Amino acid sequence: MTNAQYPMTNDKMILLNPGPVNLSDRVRNALLNPDLCHREVEFSQLQSRIREQLLQVYDLEGVGVAQPRHRWAAVLLTGSGTAAMEAMVSTLVPRNGKLLVIENGVYGERISKIAKIHDINYITLSHPWDAEIDIKRLIKLLDENADITHLAVVHHETTTGRLNNLVEIAAICQQRRIQILVDAVSSFGAEELNFEDWGITACAATANKCLHGVPGTSFVILRRDALPSADTIPRTLYLDLATYCQQQDKGGTPFTQSVQTFYALAEALQEMAEAGGWRARHSYYSKLANLVRDGLASIGIKPLLPEGSSSVVLNAYYLPDNFSYEEFHDQLKAQDFVIYSGQGNLAKSIFRVSTMGAITQDDMERFVNVVKQII
Numbered sequence: 001m002t003n004a005q006y007p008m009t010n011d012k013m014i015l016l017n018p019g020p021v022n023l024s025d026r027v028r029n030a031l032l033n034p035d036l037c038h039r040e041v042e043f044s045q046l047q048s049r050i051r052e053q054l055l056q057v058y059d060l061e062g063v064g065v066a067q068p069r070h071r072w073a074a075v076l077l078t079g080s081g082t083a084a085m086e087a088m089v090s091t092l093v094p095r096n097g098k099l100l101v102i103e104n105g106v107y108g109e110r111i112s113k114i115a116k117i118h119d120i121n122y123i124t125l126s127h128p129w130d131a132e133i134d135i136k137r138l139i140k141l142l143d144e145n146a147d148i149t150h151l152a153v154v155h156h157e158t159t160t161g162r163l164n165n166l167v168e169i170a171a172i173c174q175q176r177r178i179q180i181l182v183d184a185v186s187s188f189g190a191e192e193l194n195f196e197d198w199g200i201t202a203c204a205a206t207a208n209k210c211l212h213g214v215p216g217t218s219f220v221i222l223r224r225d226a227l228p229s230a231d232t233i234p235r236t237l238y239l240d241l242a243t244y245c246q247q248q249d250k251g252g253t254p255f256t257q258s259v260q261t262f263y264a265l266a267e268a269l270q271e272m273a274e275a276g277g278w279r280a281r282h283s284y285y286s287k288l289a290n291l292v293r294d295g296l297a298s299i300g301i302k303p304l305l306p307e308g309s310s311s312v313v314l315n316a317y318y319l320p321d322n323f324s325y326e327e328f329h330d331q332l333k334a335q336d337f338v339i340y341s342g343q344g345n346l347a348k349s350i351f352r353v354s355t356m357g358a359i360t361q362d363d364m365e366r367f368v369n370v371v372k373q374i375i
């Protein structure tokens with residue numbers, strides 16, 4: 001339906017920003033499921049189903065024999081990805097704990113802000129935004145601070161598109177029995193996350209990035225034994241994961257959840273499982289990202305990061321000569337493509353292209369051609 005008073009954006013607009021993403025018809029139609037009360041059994045079943053589906057994305061369901069299946073839990077929240085990050089950090093770092101936050105972009109720095117606001121004892125390992133995490137400095141810092149109990153790191157730093165080396169960082173944490181908290185908001189569903197082997201304690205993510213759901217639902221996947229004991233006074237009422245987990249295990253919810261976006265997430269997860277799960281999504285994103293990278297390289301547009309450093313989800317590129325970001329953005333938008341600006345100091349020099357969401361190879365070929373025409 002269109003309405004002259006509230007003109008809608010062209011429904012063929014291709015979103016190349018890192019979420020919210022273009023929805024498939026299937027996911028969009030799921031929003032039209034029946035109205036539900038969040039205290040009724042139908043909601044309870046929907047919520048439980050999503051919790052199972054989320055664990056299944058990385059095969060956490062069948063952990064089975066040696067370790068009980070209930071070692072892991074997915075906890076669902078109503079809120080954007082930042083709500084999940086804040087819930088994870090504020091719930092899981094105990095008052096007598098000490099957190100090390102690794103920063104190499106906006107989202108790592110956001111974790112530090114969360115720690116500061118909640119009065120968590122923390123230190124940072126900071127890097128310039130375009131830098132890779134310095135493992136030698138990390139080890140030195142951990143050696144100097146033997147009281148560190150938790151480490152928080154962004155898996156895919158969306159600021160630059162860098163995929164941080166979680167394997168190496170996780171191994172260092174495992175050796176030292178440090179609990180690792182991961183911001184996987186822009187990688188969950190498209191990049192490898194080996195919870196068991198890497199010894200991940202928890203990860204925060206969202207419905208509306210690589211999972212192709214609707215904004216409004218986010219979640220934390222956590223090891224149950226990392227939750228604080230029942231007599232711990234939480235730092236936050238609304239974002240306390242212990243309360244959510246306890247009530248969700250019984251089919252309930254402490255507060256009203258965003259029912260319609262739950263429907264959409266259940267459908268998006270089903271759609272993803274049928275298409276081959278995270279591995280298939282990884283390959284598909286990779287194909288689209290390479291298509292864009294090669295196409296832009298052929299007209300002299302260079303990536304910000306060296307080959308092999310980026311996720312398959314998003315790449316950052318230097319702006320073409322003689323274009324401001326605004327000009328480039330507006331010309332692309334006139335042709336139905338929404339690109340994404342750089343943040344902070346990068347705002348004037350780069351643009352970002354994410355290939356998440358229900359977009360096709362044709363869409364991305366057309367994108368490359370439109371860029372060629374424009375410049």
Ligand SMILES: *Cc1c(COP(=O)(O)O)cnc(C)c1O
Binds near residue numbers: 081085
């Ligand atoms: C998108 C994103 C977030 C959360 O952003 P919201 O706007 O709160 O959804 C957090 N971390 C990373 C790495 C992200 O890409």
